[in-house]
Amino acid sequence: xxxxxxxxxxxxxxxxxxxxxxxxxxxxxxxxxxxxxxxxxxxxxxxxxxxxxxxxxxxxxxxxxxxxxxxxxxxxxxxxxxxxxxxxxxxxxxxxxxxxxxxxxxxxxxxxxxxxxxxxxxxxxxxxxx
Amino acid sequence: xxxxxxxxxxxxxxxxxxxxxxxxxxxxxxxxxxxxxxxxxxxxxxxxxxxxxxxxxxxxxxxxxxxxxxxxxxxxxxxxxxxxxxxxxxxxxxxxxxxxx
Numbered sequence: 001x002x003x004x005x006x007x008x009x010x011x012x013x014x015x016x017x018x019x020x021x022x023x024x025x026x027x028x029x030x031x032x033x034x035x036x037x038x039x040x041x042x043x044x045x046x047x048x049x050x051x052x053x054x055x056x057x058x059x060x061x062x063x064x065x066x067x068x069x070x071x072x073x074x075x076x077x078x079x080x081x082x083x084x085x086x087x088x089x090x091x092x093x094x095x096x097x098x099x100x101x102x103x104x105x106x107x108x109x110x111x112x113x114x115x116x117x118x119x120x121x122x123x124x125x126x127x128x129x130x
Numbered sequence: 131x132x133x134x135x136x137x138x139x140x141x142x143x144x145x146x147x148x149x150x151x152x153x154x155x156x157x158x159x160x161x162x163x164x165x166x167x168x169x170x171x172x173x174x175x176x177x178x179x180x181x182x183x184x185x186x187x188x189x190x191x192x193x194x195x196x197x198x199x200x201x202x203x204x205x206x207x208x209x210x211x212x213x214x215x216x217x218x219x220x221x222x223x224x225x226x227x228x229x230x231x
Contacts, residue, residue: 026214
């Protein structure tokens, strides 16, 4: 079965990032497939490589990057939500005249159509948020 | 049938009440994150949860209950505790999922 995941809440805020991550691990363990993880609203803050939590805390951004690398999972940040919150890849940084990009490895920036597509192409769309 | 998930304590937000006013007979509710506070015995919500259980199957995400110090003995009888793999199974066994946030 194909799962689409929507994350609407930033990391270290409440529990959505952790719940989504643990749910996805269980989906993969169960032999199902993750079609896409879409990050919307404050959820885009999951995808900045500048995240620097204390050493004894979980590193939520790196955890997503590792998950994407190991399992080939598509992590998508909403472009409009990312622009508002200062999250940019190289193209976005260039387009808006910024001096750096900060998107974490394994993430890409795209539009809401990617969420709609995840809803259509997945058997289940599971929403995590605040 | 629908699986509803609730992630807020009924003592904090009203999503539990909104959910049970919509949940149809035969659907299921999974309590996660702070939603797990609804499953405790002896609270002002116990009666409401038990009434709900007449028509709707109620589950709780065990790891989230445990993280809040709610052990099996303090969970209302008849509520089934599941782990994350059980959470995935519930989403797969229901037609769709409504997250009450």
